[in-house]
Amino acid sequence: MSKRIDVNNLNVYYSNFLAVEDVSLSIEPKSVTAFIGPSGCGKSTFLRTLNRMHEVIPGARVEGEVLMDGVNLYADSVDPVTVRRHVGMVFQRPNPFPTMSIAENVLAGVKLNNKRISRADADDLVEASLRGANLWEEVKDRLDKPGSSLSGGQQQRLCIARAIAIKPDVLLMDEPCSALDPISTLAIEDLIQELKNDYTIVIVTHNMQQAARVSDRTAFFNIAGTGKPGKLIEMNDTPTMFSTPSEKATEDYISGRFG
Amino acid sequence: MTTTQQSPETEPASDYGTHPGAAANRFFKWLSTGAGLLILITLAAVATFLLEEAWPAISLSAAELGDKVSFIKPEDGQSLLEIVGFLVYGTVLISVIALLLATPVSIGIALFISHFAPRRLAQGLGYLIDLLAAVPSVVYGLWGVAVLVPFLQPFYQWLADYFGWIPIFAPPQSGEVFTGRVALSAGIVLAIMVIPIISAVSREVFLQTPKLHEEAALAMGATRWEMIRMAVFPFGRSGMIGATMLGLGRALGETMAVLMIISPGLTFSPYILQPNQHNTIAAYIALQFPEANALGVNSLIAMGLALFVITLLVNMLARWVVSRRSEFSGAN
DSSP, X not given: OXXXXXXXXXXXXXXXXXXXXXXEEEEOTTOEEEEEOSTTSSHHHHHHHTTTGGGGSTTEEEEEEEEETTEETTSTTOOHHHHHHHEEEEOSSOOOOTTSBHHHHHHHHHHHHOSOOOHHHHHHHHHHHHHHTTOHHHHTTOTTSBGGGSOHHHHHHHHHHXXXXXXXXXXXXXXXXXXXXXXXXXXXXXXXHXXXXXXXXXXXXXOHHHHHHHOSEEEEEEESSTTSOEEEEEEEEHHHHHHSOSSHHHHHHHTTSOO | OOGGGSOTTSOGGGGGSOOTTHHHHHHHHHHHHHHHHHHHHHHHHHHHHHHHHHHHHHHSOHHHHHHHOTTXXXXXXXXXXXXXXXXXXXXXXXXXXXXXXXXXXXXXXHHIIIIISOHHHHHHHHXXXXXXXXXXXXXXXXXXXXXXXXXXXXXXXXXXXXXXXXXXXXXXXXXXXXXXXXXXXXHHHHHHXXXXXXXXXXXXXXXXXXXXXXXXXXXXXXXXXXXXXIIIHHHHHHHHHHHHHHHHHHHHHOOHHHHHHOOOOOOOOOOTTSSSSOOOHHHHHHHHGGGOOHHHHHHHHHHHHHHHHHHHHHHHHHHHHHHTHHHHSOOO
16 A cells, blocks of 8 residues: 655755755655754655645646555646545644534545545445544544544544545654644654554644654754755655765754754 | 912913814714614604504404505405415515525625635625626516526426426416526526525635634645635624625515516415415515505505514514624634
């Protein structure tokens, strides 16, 4: 189910503005990869090119290729809508649909793919997904309540349940804990460790301890100055990145000298 | 405390007393309160006027009123109440036709502007739609009579030929001319007149859909239409209903266009392709007013009172529907 990702010489543009320049990297299946770097360095922008969500912004485009198990996501024959059905995403702020119940939120993506799902299958899927997101025990008695009635951390786990309900090949997380308290953050981090068994996970985080805790590999992005494109400075195994990075900029950032 | 030790010259309150903006603040408070009160007073004055002026006609018996008012014919079994009934029916019927036609088109326009069109085209189109609202209703009436009604006649003929078995599309009785000056035509022109209102309000509501929810839908692989159904419509539902009610308010009160287009009649008939079946309150008042005597004017004002009540109810309903938004919008 999980797939490997190879990015070759990717440039990301907003109209004529080059936002991210010449990124090449590889992500192994069933691993957690963390993107770190100062604000505005293009790590979120780059993350969104992995499921073509950046195209939601008018004028955004890329050069280069993103290969998912060898298939270029930017080939002419590829439909971005289909890409997003295979690459799930969790956002910075929890965003369950406020007018849907907890169960409906979990099933929202499934209903897009498969309109006629039997009642029993739907119930099973809701339970499996919520269990997968470590939320089942907390909400099993109120599945018909609105998703917005949950706490922030629970909402975020609901969003993860919604994302894994469609059984994606890859799960992208864009600062999933930045709006959460430490306890909820811990719950999500534990969850990421479990999800790793089934999914390829890519997480953007501002929290370096979090990157050190959850990820197998870490990529450091940086920006030379305002108006300059963001670049991938280096990528390595997480312990190596946090102990003996090969670039001076990485060391400065990790040791808290800037950013 | 230490207050007893302070000398009388250094009054402590002087530092914390009035400040330069206080007068302006007080002035603004009275200005805004006054403006709010003015609305209430106006509304009360209108209601009082309507009740007072309508009373002479309401209090008379049907026979007495029929003797003195030329357009009420007791020999045909007509009473003031019955005429008001016909007119309320006609008004609501034509307004509902207008809304049924205008709402889907308006929602489509609003969605196109808010979610489909490129930004520059969307802006231009928005202005054009607003311009539609600026066309005087008498111009719509003229255009309706001179252009739209002749244009629609073959279509009505076709409707009557193939769908005449559905009661509302029944053709005029043999012998009657197929003029096209019927309730459906009035409804279509009213629809064009309320489209700018409904689409402008819906557009604003759709534009306020949280990006967060739109992206949530798109990121699960929703197409744009699926995203609109998952994120935009649920969010904008009460706004759309409110917009439709505002449109209904305009349609209910419209006078000139209906007056110029429709061949009036007073019945409870469902036949929207037949002339001499329906009329609206506003158009009826405008039609009868020039020739009415004192008691006739009182009768017409009673009809105005009915229209006032309907419009008030519609607007209150719209307010209520829109205010329900806060319940299910979600704090995020």
